[in-house]
Amino acid sequence: MSSEATRVVVTGFGAFSPLGADAPTTWQGMLDGRSGIGVLDGEEFADLPVRIAGRAAVEPTEVLERVQARKLDRSAQFAMIAAREAWQSAGTPDSEPERRGVVMATGIGGLTTLLAQYDNLREKGPRRVSPLTVPMLMPNGPAGAIGIELGARAGVHVPVSACASGAEAIASGFEMIRSGRADVVVAGGTEAAIHPLPLAAFANMMALSRRNDEPTRASRPFDKARDGFVLSEGSAALALESLESAQRRGATVYAEVLGHGMSNDAHHIAQPQPEGRGIRDALTSALTRTGIDPKDVRHINAHATSTPLGDDAEALAIRSVLGDDAADRLVVTAPKSLFGHLLGAAGAIESMATVLALHHRVVPPTINLDDPDDDVQLDVATEPRELPAGRIVAFNNAFGFGGANVVVAFASYEDQQGAG
């Protein structure tokens, strides 16, 4: 092995989201500025203060084989579909099983299984609690199922850091390859928490938008009239691979993963530190650990959930680290305006969007930004925006309850660069 650090690239991706049942449909929906948010019309939602959410565009049971689907929690169903697509789109890498890994994050785990089985216990008694309850509710259920499917024997891991989980999974997958544990890792996140309990709980934290009458306009990051995030569900996964492995088998490389920066606010369990101190630390760490020139950062896929406090703190931190003139050279987008907040899958689907933005040299738009908050002072794309040619860097930001801050740094990749 050479003394140079192993380079890690993205060779495939998959998604199952409110915008579509696969990555190409999801990406096209983003470019079209389509909202994936709708009204929850079930009787169980009728009494809730929040009755809007971003449901997966397609029911996973329409995609998966019936017997497999019934053994998987909804979050694992999503993850299985996204991971399979990522593996297929990478061209089913021929790596040794001992050199294959999976990192599939979740914020919450098999919540709807847990609640349904508790109902079974109370209504029908202990004998009727499914023997599949534990493997379905455990947070590593999705990752474990994918590990079996792909024969991934290098390791199967599950970072849990609330809404930063998906980005932490990409960072973990990167580390598995860079540290020499694996050649190929399917890394992503999944969440299936649209249920009256989390909706009531998030609503009582004053975290959710109450714009029930205008679901497609409810998620409005960086807008003056934003009033909280919109809960969504889905999964996304990237196929991460050592550059050497990708080149050996002639795989298409969509972008390079340069590294990441992480920090913690150590401030409040659920509220952002108002000056964005922890975000600043994570952005600075991403720059220093990767040796990126801040001027090369031309795009940021923001965490921006559409909460009053969080969006301002993020904007402040971006300007503080990348310069008050950041708006002159980097384009920001806030995709939660489109598909809502996928919690533990957010950092994964948004990392995928960051990779595709670099690959296609186009930033998908932010919608509902009718009246930008005066404190933001960033160049937020409201139409698809072209990115410049040449080697450029993009960040995906993801932050979570518990104070977690994760920034994943990607660079555009062109074949001739690999030869150098």
Place this chain on the structure above:
Amino acid sequence: MAVSEQEILDGLGDIVNEVAGVSKEDVQLDKSFTEDLDIDSLSMVEVVVAAEEKFGVKIPDDDVKNLRTVQDAVNYIKQAS
């Protein structure tokens, strides 16, 4: 008794099909649950609980390990019902 061997076999066929996706016609008396019908130990519990409900019998956990083949299960249910 009320339930015939054929009715029990039919019922088990439906249950195994639901749990493991094995076609009902393949659920024959001489078949082993684990070796022939793709039923692991967790799925076997699902089969047993579904059979208890369908045939109104009790199959204690200690007896489940003796139900190796479909014939074993049919005999047990027939005798218990």
